Amino acid sequence: MWRDVRLRHTILDIAAVDDVLAGWGLLPVRLLRLRSAPRQAALQRWKAVSRHAQAYAGSATFIDAPLSRNAVFGLLTAAFVEAFADRSQSPVDAPVHPAGGRRAVKVAVEYTREHAAEDLPIPTVAAAAGVSVRALQRAFAAKLGQRPLDVIRTERLRRAREDLRHSHSGAPTTVRVVAARWGFTNAGRFAAAYAAQHGHPPAEDLRRG
Known part of the structure; x- marks a missing residue:
């Protein structure tokens, strides 16, 4: 499906964007306020990322590397949010008990090592650890000083x-x-x-x- 691809317009799958946003602790697109006028610098970054995606999408390296395709989509999502969405909103989550946090981190780290060659949306890692995305992010910050993505x-x-x-x-x-x-x-x-x-x-x- 990716052979001879030519990108003239950037169309993002909303469900896939929502998965990425959930991994970052943000609300889904339909609940985010969109900017009526994007900031110029952010708009220029959006255009630059779109050009990067266009250039990369036509290469054999891109076609044969699922993780890279997902990484490009993450870049597009980040640029879209920065340019067009109000990022001040994020879901509220209940705190995790320290013991639960330690267990969640241990399970999540083991899961990422076992599945590193696969696409790893943070919601999937959080589900494997039995906690919400926000809880997992807080547990990683508290126990490891890192994000799950790190x-x-x-x-x-x-x-x-x-x-x-x-x-x-x-x-x-x-x-x-x-x-x-x-x-x-x-x-x-x-x-x-x-x-x-x-x-x-x-x-x-x-x-x-």
């Missing part, structure tokens, strides 16, 4: 390192292909995040592979 990214960067280090045992690959496989659509940002976590650029592990 833990997912750390695990995917670790998996990307494994792939690069074992690259010569399978079909030839590149840093860009491995980055896309693990949901990173911008090679430069992937390299920076990889170096921050592992202490050296991904190309170094590819050479060692």
Whole structure:
């Protein structure tokens, strides 16, 4: 379905947008107030992200990397919310007991490690841990000082390192292909995040592979 794709208009699936927004602790689109006049800077970012999606959508790397397709959609959703929605609203949630928070974090971390190669909307991770999205976010902040998305990214960067280090045992690959496989659509940002976590650029592990 993605072959020879050409994007002239950006059309977002509302149900998919709502899933992303829930992962960020925001209300669904139908309950968000929309701005009558987007701020110019945010509008320019929306246009830039749309162009990025247009350029990336036509590449074989994009077609063959489901996590990257989801990452691009997340970027589009974030740009849409920033440009057109009032972000001051968020759902109210009951506090989680400390013991429940520890358990939720443990289950959620294990779940993300087991399913790192799959699409991982935060509502899915929260459901696996038996808590709401907001409760999971608060538990992660309290116990780990991180967001669930940070833990997912750390695990995917670790998996990307494994792939690069074992690259010569399978079909030839590149840093860009491995980055896309693990949901990173911008090679430069992937390299920076990889170096921050592992202490050296991904190309170094590819050479060692």
